[in-house]
Amino acid sequence: MPKFDVILKAAIKIIGQKGFHNAKIKDIASEADVADGTIYNYFSNKEDILVTIFRIKLEDYVNKAKREIKGVEDTEKKLEILIRHHFKVMSENPDLAKVLQVELRQPNKEMRTKVRLHLKNYFNIIETVINDGIAKGIFKKNLHIHLAREMYFGTLDEVISTWVFSGQHWNLNAHVDELTEMFTKAFS
Amino acid sequence: MPKFDVILKAAIKIIGQKGFHNAKIKDIASEADVADGTIYNYFSNKEDILVTIFRIKLEDYVNKAKREIKGVEDTEKKLEILIRHHFKVMSENPDLAKVLQVELRQPNKEMRTKVRLHLKNYFNIIETVINDGIAKGIFKKNLHIHLAREMYFGTLDEVISTWVFSGQHWNLNAHVDELTEMFTKAFS
Amino acid sequence: MPKFDVILKAAIKIIGQKGFHNAKIKDIASEADVADGTIYNYFSNKEDILVTIFRIKLEDYVNKAKREIKGVEDTEKKLEILIRHHFKVMSENPDLAKVLQVELRQPNKEMRTKVRLHLKNYFNIIETVINDGIAKGIFKKNLHIHLAREMYFGTLDEVISTWVFSGQHWNLNAHVDELTEMFTKAFS
Amino acid sequence: MPKFDVILKAAIKIIGQKGFHNAKIKDIASEADVADGTIYNYFSNKEDILVTIFRIKLEDYVNKAKREIKGVEDTEKKLEILIRHHFKVMSENPDLAKVLQVELRQPNKEMRTKVRLHLKNYFNIIETVINDGIAKGIFKKNLHIHLAREMYFGTLDEVISTWVFSGQHWNLNAHVDELTEMFTKAFS
DNA sequence: TATGAATGAGAATTCATTCAT
DNA sequence: TATGAATGAATTCTCATTCAT
Structure with a gap:
C-alpha cells in the first residue's frame, strides 16, 4: 500500500478512536509505522x-x-x-x-x-x-x-x-x- | 449575578464560539471578568x-x-x-x-x-x-x-x-x- | 491554647508530614481550624x-x-x-x-x-x-x-x-x- | 558529551545550588543549553x-x-x-x-x-x-x-x-x- | 481580629513542526 | 524520501498572599 494510504488509514483509526485533538501525530506515525517527520512529506499539517x-x-x-x-x-x-x-x-x-x-x-x-x-x-x-x-x-x-x-x-x-x-x-x-x-x- | 453564573455564561459563550479545545481558560476568565484562578474556585478543572x-x-x-x-x-x-x-x-x-x-x-x-x-x-x-x-x-x-x-x-x-x-x-x-x-x- | 500556638502546632504537624514545599497554607489553616488569612495575622509569610x-x-x-x-x-x-x-x-x-x-x-x-x-x-x-x-x-x-x-x-x-x-x-x-x-x- | 549527560550535569549544578523545588526546568535547560522540551526526551518528569x-x-x-x-x-x-x-x-x-x-x-x-x-x-x-x-x-x-x-x-x-x-x-x-x-x- | 473569595504570577509539561543527516 | 531529536510556544492549574467585609 502506498505510504500515503498507509498514513491516511492510520489517521482514520487514531482520529476515529481518540478524536482529532487527542490524536497525536506521534500516534498516527506509530500506527502507520513511519517516522513523525514522514507524515509531513504527504500532508502539510495535522x-x-x-x-x-x-x-x-x-x-x-x-x-x-x-x-x-x-x-x-x-x-x-x-x-x-x-x-x-x-x-x-x-x-x-x-x-x-x-x-x-x-x-x-x-x-x-x-x-x-x-x-x-x-x-x-x-x-x-x-x-x-x-x-x-x-x-x-x-x-x-x-x-x-x-x-x-x-x-x-x-x-x-x-x-x-x-x-x-x-x-x-x-x-x-x-x-x-x-x-x-x-x-x-x-x-x- | 453570582460569580458561578457569570463564569458559566462566559464559558458557554466562549466554548460555543471556539469549541472546547480552542477555548482557553484565559478567554473564559477574561469574558467573565475574573482572574484565571477564580474559575478554579467554582470548577475543579476545564x-x-x-x-x-x-x-x-x-x-x-x-x-x-x-x-x-x-x-x-x-x-x-x-x-x-x-x-x-x-x-x-x-x-x-x-x-x-x-x-x-x-x-x-x-x-x-x-x-x-x-x-x-x-x-x-x-x-x-x-x-x-x-x-x-x-x-x-x-x-x-x-x-x-x-x-x-x-x-x-x-x-x-x-x-x-x-x-x-x-x-x-x-x-x-x-x-x-x-x-x-x-x-x-x-x-x- | 492561644491561636498563635494552635497555628504553630498545626504547622509542625503538616510540615512534618508533607515537607515545607508540599505543606499548603490551606492545610495548615485547616488543621488549626482557622481561616487562611488568619495565619497572616500571626506570621508574616510561609x-x-x-x-x-x-x-x-x-x-x-x-x-x-x-x-x-x-x-x-x-x-x-x-x-x-x-x-x-x-x-x-x-x-x-x-x-x-x-x-x-x-x-x-x-x-x-x-x-x-x-x-x-x-x-x-x-x-x-x-x-x-x-x-x-x-x-x-x-x-x-x-x-x-x-x-x-x-x-x-x-x-x-x-x-x-x-x-x-x-x-x-x-x-x-x-x-x-x-x-x-x-x-x-x-x-x- | 551525550545530551543525556549534559542535562544530568546541568541538573546537578542547578539543583545543587537552588534545591530541587527552586530549580526550574527552564534553569536546567538553560544551563544545559537545550530547549525546555528536550529535557523531556531524556527524563519523564522533573x-x-x-x-x-x-x-x-x-x-x-x-x-x-x-x-x-x-x-x-x-x-x-x-x-x-x-x-x-x-x-x-x-x-x-x-x-x-x-x-x-x-x-x-x-x-x-x-x-x-x-x-x-x-x-x-x-x-x-x-x-x-x-x-x-x-x-x-x-x-x-x-x-x-x-x-x-x-x-x-x-x-x-x-x-x-x-x-x-x-x-x-x-x-x-x-x-x-x-x-x-x-x-x-x-x-x- | 477573623474571614475566605479573589488574585495572577509562575511552572511543569505537551506536541506540532522543523531540519540536519 | 525517511528519520527522529530538538524545538519552544502555548496552556492548564496551583497557591501564597491580599483585602473588603
Missing part, C-alpha cells in the same frame, strides 16, 4: 490530514453511492439503497464513521469551510433523489427539500452515532427497511 | 466546566419542556410544543446550541459517560410522547421507539446544526409545523 | 512559620537541656542526659523531629542564615560538654571540637532520621547507653 | 531527574568505593579509604554533594522509596567493613551494626553538610585520619 480524510472518503462515498443507484427507477428503492450504502460504509469502518460523525462538527471556521465543499456533493445525492420523488409525485409537491435532507442525514447520523458510541453491538442493516418506510411517509 | 454546562442546561431544558407539555392531551400538539421549545432554547442562545450540538459528541469516553446521565432525561421526554402516541393509536403499534427517537433528535440536531453553522440567518420557528407533520407521518 | 518553629522549638530544647544537665558533674553522665533528652523531644513529637531534620537543610540561603542563629545555642550545649570533658582529662587534649560536635549531632540526626522514616517502630531510648559509650570512646 | 541523579551517582560511588577497598586487608585502612573516597567525591562536586545531602531527605514518600533502593548498596559497603572488623576482633563483638553505620554516615553527612553550607573553605581531607581514629575507637 489539519490537512483531517480535511484530506473528508475529501477522499466523501468523494469515494459519493462515487459509489451514485454508481449503486444508477439505473434504479423506483424512488423508494433508491432511498433504500442509499441507506444501505450508508450503513455499509459506516459498518465496515467504524473509525471512519466516528471521524465523519464527530469531526465534521469542527468549530474551527476555516476547516468547516474546507469541509463544506466536499459535503455539497454528499448532500446532492439525497437531494436529487428527493427531487426525483417530488417530480414523480411520490413525495408531496411542497416538501421542503432542505428540511427533508436534514431529516435524512440527521437521522442516519444519530443512528450511526448511537451505534458507534454504544459499541456497535447490533446489525445496522436490520433497520434499513423500517427507516426507508419512515422517510417515505415523512416526505409524502 | 472539563468540569463543560460537564456542568450540560448538567445545568439539560436539567433546565428538561424541566421546562415537561412543564410545557403538562396537561396537553393531543400527541401531535405535544410534539409541536417540544419542537418549538427546542428551537426556542437554541434560538435564544446559539452559543449554548453550539456547545450542546458539537461538544456533546466528544469522543472522550469519560466525558461521554458523565454526559450520558443527563441525556437520559432528555431522551425520556420524547420517548414518553412517542409511547403515548402509540398507546393512543396515533402512531403505529410496532413503531421502533429508539429509531423514532433517533429520527426526532437527529433531525432537530441537524436542523439546528445547519442553522448554527450557517450563521442563524433564518427563523427556526418557520419549520415547526412542517416538522411536526413529517414526524407524525413517519411514526404512523 | 517562610516565617518555618523559621519561627526553629526559633521557638530550638530555644525550648536548649533551655530544657541546660536545665537537665545543671548540677551534673560527670561528663559521661551529661552526655547520656543530653542524648536521652534529644531522643525524648524527638520521640514525643515525630513531626517536629521531621521538621528539624529535613527542613533544617533548606537550600535557601536567606532561610539558612536565619536558622543558623538559633542553631548556635543548640551546638553550644554539646560543645560545652565536650570542652568540659577535655578539661577534665576524660577526652583527649587534641580532640577536634567541631569534628566531635559533628559526630555527635550527625549520629543523632541519622538515628532519628532512620527512626522517623521507618515509622518509629522501636524505642529510641534502647540505644542511649550504647551511644554514650561510643561517643565517649571516640572522643577519648 | 522528579525523574532527581531520582536518576541518585541512581547513577550512587551506583558510581559504590562501584568506585568497592574497587578502592578491594584487596585491602586492614579494616582500619579500609575505613580510611572509604572516608577519603567519600570526601573526594564530595569535594570534586560540591553541587552533587548538596543534592545528595539535602534532597535525599525529601519527605515525599514515593521518592524516598525509589531512592532507598539505591541507598541499600551504599549502606552495604560500610556494613560489610564493620562486620569484617568484628570478625577480625578489631571491633567489639556486640557492636550494634546499624548504630555503627548510622554513626558513620551521620557523621560524614554532618561534616559534609557543614562544609558545603559554610562555603567549602577548608580541605576535607585534613580530617580523614582523625575521623578514622574516632570511628575505630567508637566501634571497639
